[in-house]
Amino acid sequence: MHIFKEYKPFIYGFTIFVCGLSIGLSNLLFTDNKRSDPFDDDVSIKTAEDNNRPAPEPVIQNAPEEELRMSETLLLSEDSNTEVFNKEIRVKRGQGLMDALLDNGAERGDAFNAIEALSDLYNVRKIQVGQKLTAVYSPDGTLTRLEIQKDFDHLITVEQETSGYKSAVKELPTQTITRHASGIIDDSLFLAAQRQGLPQIVIVDLIRIFSYDVDFQREIRKGDQFEVFYERILSEDGRRVQEGNILFAKLVLSGKAVSLYRHVPEGKDFADYFHEDGQSSKRALMKTPIEGARLSSYYGNRKHPVLGYNRMHKGVDFSAPTGTPIMAAGDGVIERSSWYGSFGNYVRIRHNGTYKTIYAHMSKYGRGIKKGVRVRQGQIIGYVGATGRVTGRHLHYEVYMNGKQVNPLTLKIPSGIKLKNAQFENYKIAMTETNHLIAEAKSHILLTKTYARNLEVID
Numbered sequence: 001m002h003i004f005k006e007y008k009p010f011i012y013g014f015t016i017f018v019c020g021l022s023i024g025l026s027n028l029l030f031t032d033n034k035r036s037d038p039f040d041d042d043v044s045i046k047t048a049e050d051n052n053r054p055a056p057e058p059v060i061q062n063a064p065e066e067e068l069r070m071s072e073t074l075l076l077s078e079d080s081n082t083e084v085f086n087k088e089i090r091v092k093r094g095q096g097l098m099d100a101l102l103d104n105g106a107e108r109g110d111a112f113n114a115i116e117a118l119s120d121l122y123n124v125r126k127i128q129v130g131q132k133l134t135a136v137y138s139p140d141g142t143l144t145r146l147e148i149q150k151d152f153d154h155l156i157t158v159e160q161e162t163s164g165y166k167s168a169v170k171e172l173p174t175q176t177i178t179r180h181a182s183g184i185i186d187d188s189l190f191l192a193a194q195r196q197g198l199p200q201i202v203i204v205d206l207i208r209i210f211s212y213d214v215d216f217q218r219e220i221r222k223g224d225q226f227e228v229f230y231e232r233i234l235s236e237d238g239r240r241v242q243e244g245n246i247l248f249a250k251l252v253l254s255g256k257a258v259s260l261y262r263h264v265p266e267g268k269d270f271a272d273y274f275h276e277d278g279q280s281s282k283r284a285l286m287k288t289p290i291e292g293a294r295l296s297s298y299y300g301n302r303k304h305p306v307l308g309y310n311r312m313h314k315g316v317d318f319s320a321p322t323g324t325p326i327m328a329a330g331d332g333v334i335e336r337s338s339w340y341g342s343f344g345n346y347v348r349i350r351h352n353g354t355y356k357t358i359y360a361h362m363s364k365y366g367r368g369i370k371k372g373v374r375v376r377q378g379q380i381i382g383y384v385g386a387t388g389r390v391t392g393r394h395l396h397y398e399v400y401m402n403g404k405q406v407n408p409l410t411l412k413i414p415s416g417i418k419l420k421n422a423q424f425e426n427y428k429i430a431m432t433e434t435n436h437l438i439a440e441a442k443s444h445i446l447l448t449k450t451y452a453r454n455l456e457v458i459d
């Protein structure tokens, strides 16, 4: 029974964590990039004994339910005199969830049943090294509660009830702030944006939203400018950070400005990026389905690099480092995602009745990319590789129009939707609001007004 006394620090740690929630708000404005690890919240207290602690003695077998309920009540009252304790667990390399729980004092039967309940809402087989869990034990060592962060704003709890372990998912409150950054490009957009403190994930997003308008390989010049206004989402205690959506972005290329606003058109379920005149930035297909690649082989007749004789090259090749993400050139359905002879790892997407695109020689497939799956334009479908009959790593890309390969580079691309009438009027109001927020952001230094997800100013 007293074997758990040494874990009192965890109860205190938990109390400190709870207090942290209330003072977290004051930290919001000073949160910096160093806190980007979603699980780095400094709550877990680790000692050498954690690893070498003997398994708890089975003091009380078949504990009466009365007693279990009492211990839960005591925990809720946060009475630090109780022997109930909670423990922060971090999954170590080579550990499954079962091992992690057993190593941290859970009994095998409890751990098994709790994991079974958890697996209704969480893929326990895919648990990552470093994943954090909170386990709560009653005085007799029974695992009464398990908490696991599913993603940035969802917590899964497993609770012991009289009928057994039950799992539930809880949405965690968040705060959204906005950030503004701008700069002049003197080498690459990526480096220029990085120097202005833009996180990598936002830069990638920036490139993605402009990829229908800009050929980043050929159209970026020294002296070009960029501007980005984007959201950053913070956990309620301000300790965890996730970058949100780009609300506005502007590129000035060779003196010509291209601006994009994020907007959900009336009657639509999801946001898109629009030019000031209401034209969607999306096209039926992207100019190039890959970023930072060099065009290494054009469409047309050429001497085949492996076979040695002249034959028609019915696609274009992009040379890029192995592992460079490849994007779906347009919305569509995966028609094939498997090995295809000399093409190696191969994906074919059917975009509509007219267009299909194919991607070959990939090192691996994107997450969840399988036959029959619907993909969005810009979604990662695979990574550059050198599978199949190749001389080196590259993406081989083909566009089919009405069943025949066409040259993707000269293809006249139909444009996406254009907002008109009431939709356009609403869009103009939304643009004005965004411009207003940007003006405010510029008048501050870097971080601006804090506002809740519903855009209510909370100051």
Ligand SMILES: [Zn+2]
Pocket: 297, 313, 315, 316, 317, 395, 396, 397
């Ligand atoms: Zn090729």
